[in-house]
Amino acid sequence: MSAHNQNESVQALYEGDQSKLYSGVMAHHTDVNSPESKAQVKKIWKIFWILLFITLIEVTIGMFFSKAMPIGIRNFGFLALTVVKAGYIVAVFMHLGDELKNFMITVLVPLVLFVWFIIAFLADGNYWLWINKDSPVHAKYEQVIKK
Amino acid sequence: MLQAAPMAKENVWGGGRSPYNVSYGKMMIWFFLLSDALTFGALLISYGTKRFFSAVWPDANQVFKSFPFLEGNDLPLLFVSLMTFILIMSSVTMVLAVHAGHYGDKKNVAVWLLWTIIGGICFLGCQAWEWTHLYGECNGLWGAFTTENMPFDSFQGFFNMHSPAVADIVVHHSKVAQEASHQFFNYFFTITGFHGAHVTSGVIFNMVILINVVNNTYQKRGHYEMVEKVGLYWHFVDLVWVFVFTCFYLL
Numbered sequence: 001m002s003a004h005n006q007n008e009s010v011q012a013l014y015e016g017d018q019s020k021l022y023s024g025v026m027a028h029h030t031d032v033n034s035p036e037s038k039a040q041v042k043k044i045w046k047i048f049w050i051l052l053f054i055t056l057i058e059v060t061i062g063m064f065f066s067k068a069m070p071i072g073i074r075n076f077g078f079l080a081l082t083v084v085k086a087g088y089i090v091a092v093f094m095h096l097g098d099e100l101k102n103f104m105i106t107v108l109v110p111l112v113l114f115v116w117f118i119i120a121f122l123a124d125g126n127y128w129l130w131i132n133k134d135s136p137v138h139a140k141y142e143q144v145i146k147k
Numbered sequence: 148m149l150q151a152a153p154m155a156k157e158n159v160w161g162g163g164r165s166p167y168n169v170s171y172g173k174m175m176i177w178f179f180l181l182s183d184a185l186t187f188g189a190l191l192i193s194y195g196t197k198r199f200f201s202a203v204w205p206d207a208n209q210v211f212k213s214f215p216f217l218e219g220n221d222l223p224l225l226f227v228s229l230m231t232f233i234l235i236m237s238s239v240t241m242v243l244a245v246h247a248g249h250y251g252d253k254k255n256v257a258v259w260l261l262w263t264i265i266g267g268i269c270f271l272g273c274q275a276w277e278w279t280h281l282y283g284e285c286n287g288l289w290g291a292f293t294t295e296n297m298p299f300d301s302f303q304g305f306f307n308m309h310s311p312a313v314a315d316i317v318v319h320h321s322k323v324a325q326e327a328s329h330q331f332f333n334y335f336f337t338i339t340g341f342h343g344a345h346v347t348s349g350v351i352f353n354m355v356i357l358i359n360v361v362n363n364t365y366q367k368r369g370h371y372e373m374v375e376k377v378g379l380y381w382h383f384v385d386l387v388w389v390f391v392f393t394c395f396y397l398l
Contacts, residue, residue, distance in 0.1 A: 089389065114192075
């Protein structure tokens with residue numbers, strides 16, 4: 001989508017409002033029935049169907065197959081599908097995919113903190129289990145997670 | 148400053164133009180959402196940590212198996228699927244409103260915003276029902292499992308008692324199961340409550356901009372960027388729900 005393109009007629013429309021520089025009116029977006037507009041609407045609905053389909057897969061697995069699957073594979077599958085859904089929402093619905101690469105990097109890089117965050121806390125959980133390894137519940141816990 | 152086309156390939160960081168090609172307001176809503184993502188992330192990771200610590204944990208298929216007017220039937224995950232569908236749908240109507248805004252199409256902006264508001268209210272209604280239902284199941288919201296040595300009957304329904312190992316812990320180490328129920332529901336009400344507060348404020352923002360759209364505020368301003376900014380917030384709320392859904396209902 002070219003909603004952010006600037007052009008020479010900017011001067012006349014600017015009128016001191018900075019937002020005008022970057023909004024759709026500046027990119028000669030006048031005809032909502034143009035092929036470009038219709039293609040964009042089609043894309044939005046396509047993403048909707050993809051999101052719905054992924055959610056249906058998740059719910060079906062959660063309802064019928066989650067007890068039968070190895071827990072590691074199941075959880076990895078759920079998390080992977082979640083990240084795919086999040087990616088579609090951010091890239092298409094929030095239009096981050098249409099922004100400049102500089103801006104995408106600026107928004108996404110701080111989220112790398114989560115990598116450390118998750119690893120640190122899982123390691124802490126492991127440690128807690130280790131210091132409680134002599135408790136009677138712990139032996140049964142081993143059975144539960146390996147069911 | 149404004150002859151953008153000829154200088155497009157020149158020095159991006161030399162001043163006189165936005166290196167990101169976004170307005171101040173839009174950049175700041177992104178940074179706000181980034182900080183909000185860290186808050187939600189912290190809540191969900193601390194939920195995961197508590198879960199990791201515990202030998203047993205309530206089973207989503209046992210806790211969330213009711214549907215309005217069909218109470219007593221075993222319908223795991225069905226109601227939350229409906230809630231998820233409503234929120235995804237309202238995200239689509241919001242992005243269609245933003246799209247119409249790019250073309251200055253006032254009528255369609257108003258129509259799609261109205262659908263988005265309806266979707267948001269439906270979601271909040273579902274959440275109110277679910278909270279009321281769980282209030283009945285737990286005899287309380289936060290801190291319903293803090294009485295010392297509660298009988299295991301008061302929480303065994305939340306666990307997968309078909310698994311012998313889980314049933315053994317719930318029956319013979321009921322303190323562990325009680326503590327797990329306590330953690331599970333405290334986090335559930337805190338996180339879905341915080342998310343619900345976001346949905347509520349999103350609905351209010353949507354109402355405010357709908358009034359502005361109808362009053363031609365953005366038509367006079369020459370662009371609908373405010374719809375885009377509120378849209379970003381609304382999509383973020385949907386995004387958070389995707390993760391809440393995975394963490395509480397699926398994993």
